[in-house]
Amino acid sequence: MNxxxxxLSGGIDSTTALYDAVKKYETVTAVSFNYGSKHNxxxxxxxxxxxxxxxxxxxxxxxxxxxxxxxxxxxxxxxDIPDGHYQEQSMKQTVVPFRNGIMLSIAAGFxxxxxxxxxxxxxxxxxxxxxxxxxxxFMTAIAQAINLGTYANIKILRPFIDIDKTAIVKLGQTLKxxxxxxxxxxxxxxxxxxxxxxxxxxxxxFQLSGIADPTDYISDKEEQAESHQEESPQAxxxxx
Amino acid sequence: MNxxxxxLSGGIDSTTALYDAVKKYETVTAVSFNYGSKHNxxxxxxxxxxxxxxxxxxxxxxxxxxxxxxxxxxxxxxxDIPDGHYQEQSMKQTVVPFRNGIMLSIAAGFxxxxxxxxxxxxxxxxxxxxxxxxxxxFMTAIAQAINLGTYANIKILRPFIDIDKTAIVKLGQTLKxxxxxxxxxxxxxxxxxxxxxxxxxxxxxFQLSGIADPTDYISDKEEQAESHQEESPQAxxxxx
Numbered sequence: 001m002n003x004x005x006x007x008l009s010g011g012i013d014s015t016t017a018l019y020d021a022v023k024k025y026e027t028v029t030a031v032s033f034n035y036g037s038k039h040n041x042x043x044x045x046x047x048x049x050x051x052x053x054x055x056x057x058x059x060x061x062x063x064x065x066x067x068x069x070x071x072x073x074x075x076x077x078x079x080d081i082p083d084g085h086y087q088e089q090s091m092k093q094t095v096v097p098f099r100n101g102i103m104l105s106i107a108a109g110f111x112x113x114x115x116x117x118x119x120x121x122x123x124x125x126x127x128x129x130x131x132x133x134x135x136x137x138f139m140t141a142i143a144q145a146i147n148l149g150t151y152a153n154i155k156i157l158r159p160f161i162d163i164d165k166t167a168i169v170k171l172g173q174t175l176k177x178x179x180x181x182x183x184x185x186x187x188x189x190x191x192x193x194x195x196x197x198x199x200x201x202x203x204x205x206f207q208l209s210g211i212a213d214p215t216d217y218i219s220d221k222e223e224q225a226e227s228h229q230e231e232s233p234q235a236x237x238x239x240x
Numbered sequence: 241m242n243x244x245x246x247x248l249s250g251g252i253d254s255t256t257a258l259y260d261a262v263k264k265y266e267t268v269t270a271v272s273f274n275y276g277s278k279h280n281x282x283x284x285x286x287x288x289x290x291x292x293x294x295x296x297x298x299x300x301x302x303x304x305x306x307x308x309x310x311x312x313x314x315x316x317x318x319x320d321i322p323d324g325h326y327q328e329q330s331m332k333q334t335v336v337p338f339r340n341g342i343m344l345s346i347a348a349g350f351x352x353x354x355x356x357x358x359x360x361x362x363x364x365x366x367x368x369x370x371x372x373x374x375x376x377x378f379m380t381a382i383a384q385a386i387n388l389g390t391y392a393n394i395k396i397l398r399p400f401i402d403i404d405k406t407a408i409v410k411l412g413q414t415l416k417x418x419x420x421x422x423x424x425x426x427x428x429x430x431x432x433x434x435x436x437x438x439x440x441x442x443x444x445x446f447q448l449s450g451i452a453d454p455t456d457y458i459s460d461k462e463e464q465a466e467s468h469q470e471e472s473p474q475a476x477x478x479x480x
Binding site: 059061062064065066069070071072095096097098099100101102104105106108109112113114132135137138141142144145146147148149150151152 | 310336342345349350373377382392
């Protein structure tokens with residue numbers, strides 16, 4: 001195994017997987033997908049940044065049909081992103097139908113074309129069972145389909161499958177991943193909202209790993225502003 | 241099963257599958273892919289024609305990255321299409337890496353989004369083993385991946401899996417499929433070349449089914465011109 005294709009979103013997990021792959025393999029190519037999610041624009045900018053930094057070939061594949069035809073609140077065409085922890089049933093509406101299946105299938109065709117031996121996907125132990133195309137059984141089945149449907153012998157590599165996001169951040173620190181240049185928030189604001197499922201997870205990973213979180217969360221600023229407001233009398237009340 | 245999504249290229253097989261589906265199911269949607277093959281432009285025009293005729297919703301999904309990034313002589317970016325029968329090893333260079341895997345994966349996500357129960361693919365008994373993603377084992381594996389990777393219970397329907405192209409044409413005649421509005425030639429010329437693997441198969445299917453072939457083949461015209469030339473003295477030789 002010396003030539004791999006990394007699925008790169010520009011979030012914490014896949015960016016760490018990219019730095020890890022560059023260390024492990026001779027030739028690394030990265031592929032990102034612009035499928036019309038609310039946060040695509042933010043994360044793809046960082047994906048490009050890391051590839052440039054690491055001198056890695058980077059291809060961005062346009063899948064705009066997903067935003068036009070698919071039903072999911074993660075997409076620009078969908079409804080609002082819910083706040084709160086992932087475990088909540090409400091996060092189900094952010095599932096993009098068969099997204100990993102589509103991305104892995106495209107990666108398989110691309111990998112065969114460039115004669116890569118493996119596809120790296122940053123699936124990890126903390127991935128949620130509300131996403132059917134993150135589950136172990138699905139991964140086994142799609143690997144089988146790729147194996148049977150191509151001439152090549154392409155392995156699906158999941159370097160983080162036995163560790164969680166906290167351990168990924170710890171590993172990332174040893175790899176010197178500049179996490180200030182990663183994006184997670186599903187809402188796609190310029191700064192991370194701090195309240196959606198992915199923001200909650202991002203915060204937790206840094207807190208639990210004991211590594212300083214370089215992220216500006218909108219929610220933190222709002223909290224600060226509120227506590228500041230409570231402490232000091234309002235301008236209006238002074239006048240009255 | 242009353243709502244299906246038909247994979248429609250605009251060739252003989254998938255066009256027949258569309259007419260067949262319209263007869264069998266309550267709601268039919270068709271999806272075509274513009275992936276940069278030499279003949280896409282020709283076949284997609286016919287795909288759109290049939291959907292309009294049958295009053296079927298038709299979506300054309302742009303996959304231009306395949307032409308840019310994938311390696312295959314079927315693509316505009318690839319080399320010349322070989323002449324001769326499919327069985328020949330030379331046709332291997334027309335395989336587009338994991339094309340059916342990619343199309344079925346996208347169809348799965350779209351089918352889940354529109355709540356379709358099945359995806360119709362016109363795979364048939366004559367499909368060639370040089371295409372790994374046409375084989376039975378692959379179809380079983382991708383069906384399994386789709387089943388595990390979505391919330392829905394989407395079946396992959398292969399109505400022609402036990403019949404060959406000759407039988408498809410016979411069925412098409414009973415369904416009144418206007419085959420003059422279908423396109424098969426891998427070379428993508430305005431008229432069918434008559435010499436490439438798909439043209440050879442198209443000719444054979446009409447000949448063996450005993451149904452008049454409505455296709456204008458360039459090779460037939462050339463043969464006629466040559467035989468005409470042999471019979472009548474050349475203008476030049478008359479002068480000499």
